[in-house]
Amino acid sequence: MATREEVKKLAALARISVPEGQLEKFTKEFDAILAYVSQLEELKLPKGLKEEKPMLRNVFRADENPTAPGAWTKKLVDAFPEKENDYLVVKQIITHE
Amino acid sequence: MKKPNEMTIVEAAKKLRAKEFSVRELWDACAAAAHAQNPELNAFLEIFDAEQADIEAAQRRIDREGDTAPPLCGIPLAIKDNILIEGKVASAASKILENYRAPYSATVIEKLKAQNALFVGRTNMDEFGMGASTENSAFGPTKNPRDTSRVPGGSSGGSAASVAAHLALGGYGTDTGGSCRQPSAYCGVVGFKPTYGAVSRYGIIALGSSLDQVGELANSVADARILFDAIQGHDPLDATTLPDKLYEVSQTPKRFRVGVPQHLLEGVEPDVRAAFDTTLNRLRDAGHEVVDITLPTSKYALPVYYIVLPAEASTNLARYDGMRYGLAKRLPAQAGGKTLLDDYVETRAAGFGDEPKRRILIGTFVLSAGYVDAYYRKAEAARVLLRREYDEAFKKADVIAFPTTPSPAFKFGAKSDPVAMYLEDVFTVTANLTGMPAISVPMGEVEREGKKLPVGIHFTAPHQAEERLFRIASAVY
Numbered sequence: 405m406a407t408r409e410e411v412k413k414l415a416a417l418a419r420i421s422v423p424e425g426q427l428e429k430f431t432k433e434f435d436a437i438l439a440y441v442s443q444l445e446e447l448k449l450p451k452g453l454k455e456e457k458p459m460l461r462n463v464f465r466a467d468e469n470p471t472a473p474g475a476w477t478k479k480l481v482d483a484f485p486e487k488e489n490d491y492l493v494v495k496q497i498i499t500h501e
Numbered sequence: 502m503k504k505p506n507e508m509t510i511v512e513a514a515k516k517l518r519a520k521e522f523s524v525r526e527l528w529d530a531c532a533a534a535a536h537a538q539n540p541e542l543n544a545f546l547e548i549f550d551a552e553q554a555d556i557e558a559a560q561r562r563i564d565r566e567g568d569t570a571p572p573l574c575g576i577p578l579a580i581k582d583n584i585l586i587e588g589k590v591a592s593a594a595s596k597i598l599e600n601y602r603a604p605y606s607a608t609v610i611e612k613l614k615a616q617n618a619l620f621v622g623r624t625n626m627d628e629f630g631m632g633a634s635t636e637n638s639a640f641g642p643t644k645n646p647r648d649t650s651r652v653p654g655g656s657s658g659g660s661a662a663s664v665a666a667h668l669a670l671g672g673y674g675t676d677t678g679g680s681c682r683q684p685s686a687y688c689g690v691v692g693f694k695p696t697y698g699a700v701s702r703y704g705i706i707a708l709g710s711s712l713d714q715v716g717e718l719a720n721s722v723a724d725a726r727i728l729f730d731a732i733q734g735h736d737p738l739d740a741t742t743l744p745d746k747l748y749e750v751s752q753t754p755k756r757f758r759v760g761v762p763q764h765l766l767e768g769v770e771p772d773v774r775a776a777f778d779t780t781l782n783r784l785r786d787a788g789h790e791v792v793d794i795t796l797p798t799s800k801y802a803l804p805v806y807y808i809v810l811p812a813e814a815s816t817n818l819a820r821y822d823g824m825r826y827g828l829a830k831r832l833p834a835q836a837g838g839k840t841l842l843d844d845y846v847e848t849r850a851a852g853f854g855d856e857p858k859r860r861i862l863i864g865t866f867v868l869s870a871g872y873v874d875a876y877y878r879k880a881e882a883a884r885v886l887l888r889r890e891y892d893e894a895f896k897k898a899d900v901i902a903f904p905t906t907p908s909p910a911f912k913f914g915a916k917s918d919p920v921a922m923y924l925e926d927v928f929t930v931t932a933n934l935t936g937m938p939a940i941s942v943p944m945g946e947v948e949r950e951g952k953k954l955p956v957g958i959h960f961t962a963p964h965q966a967e968e969r970l971f972r973i974a975s976a977v978y
Contacts, residue, residue, distance in 0.1 A: 414866055418862065459747055
């Protein structure tokens with residue numbers, strides 16, 4: 405059984421938050437889903453099965469043939485919520501406290 | 502006399518070429534129906550304005566090329582809200598992308614534009630494709646045109662409803678665990694999921710990358726084939742599209758051996774089961790053979806899916822951070838918002854609905870150190886076992902059949918428990934886990950509270966044997 409603290413910690417790891425008022429509900433649902441998928445524990449797998457890869461699997465394409473520099477800049481910058489010229493403005497990344 | 506928007510694509514394409522009506526008249530019929538019915542159905546999140554230049558270009562091409570013009574030339578289509586159309590909002594029915602305007606078009610859209618197809622609007626869905634009813638849309642659920650007290654299914658519920666209600670002649674969706682086939686069964690239309698990799702996913706908002714595939718929703722099997730043919734093929738921009746001849750080319754028989762895993766059908770409601778048996782008898786009468794097959798690992802397919810999918814979804818959704826596009830919440834410094842991380846969390850907490858949050862939590866858990874072997878890796882291994890069992894079954898059968906869903910469309914709110922909603926996908930997820938193509942076609946109606954509701958039969962074929970599915974589906978519907 406998951407505790408409220410564990411769910412809070414998972415949420416922090418995943419960079420979301422669950423409001424205090426909903427924590428109870430989310431913890432319960434988390435447990436129910438986990439109990440359901442844990443049926444998989446019963447399944448016995450033949451030896452050596454894990455190494456087999458499907459013939460077509462999800463891969464990133466090779467990082468090659470880039471578009472011309474600047475070709476997409478305006479469109480991408482237009483979507484920035486905060487910007488200075490073509491720079492994306494964000495808060496500082498770490499604190500010194 | 503059918504109105505232009507009530508025709509199949511095949512019928513309308515003929516009439517357009519015979520000059521019985523114009524592209525403009527066809528567009529106007531769809532747009533009028535969409536504007537009239539959308540306030541009730543909520544099938545579209547946005548109905549696009551008529552693009553005069555596109556309508557004229559399609560008309561000119563039909564006039565010039567006649568029968569050699571592509572079948573989708575001038576045909577108004579419904580596009581799911583997770584398929585990017587340059588310049589249009591693509592929100593995946595999520596608050597986090599509510600203001601996101603696509604800077605480029607998906608490959609499937611580029612292909613459709615090259616064939617002068619038209620787009621009626623972007624259709625409602627469960628947020629990021631997470632759900633089986635459209636109740637998880639951030640913008641309100643879609644209603645089932647056959648009974649508006651019931652869900653249209655999901656996640657491509659808006660596309661299914663718009664095709665069933667004749668607001669568009671055909672529709673596109675995505676199918677990660679049944680998201681084209683289950684809503685098609687609930688709305689009484691044809692739903693198709695091609696082989697994994699048969700259609701480019703470039704410009705599709707990702708949910709579960711080892712499972713996602715663009716699918717088709719149509720009013721006939723012939724239409725579904727036209728919609729599929731129009732978008733399939735290798736794409737250098739999606740490294741996971743199928744190279745030619747990856748799988749052994751399979752023959753399409755004249756008389757099918759239809760494999761039925763009787764041992765999986767226990768939970769099917771009696772009248773759905775009866776409709777299924779009647780359909781199998783019809784196939785027997787038409788000269789096909791029904792054979793018994795066993796797929797022992799299939800009973801674990803749903804738990805496997807609900808490990809793999811949240812894992813991949815939590816990874817894919819990690820990119821929505823409120824920095825570069827989409828919703829951008831900023832936690833003020835006086836409220837403790839000192840660093841970038843505070844803004845990430847603030848944005849994601851406000852932008853994601855409950856179901857994405859649940860799946861992010863589960864996905865993060867099953868991928869975490871100490872649990873990844875027991876959950877994600879074991880689930881991936883179970884997929885190998887599932888594929889092997891299907892490959893084995895396909896030695897005895899040409900296609901595998903079961904009902905698309907155990908029951909007809911349910912009422913709004915009936916599956917508020919997340920696990921109950923997950924059980925909706927019990928028959929459809931395996932085709933995504935194995936990457937095999939599958940189709941749902943209407944197989945009759947069952948009655949609930951005095952209303953006749955459609956139910957579907959589901960066929961699965963080996964990799965790249967789409968032809969078999971179109972052939973056997975045509976024998977049913």
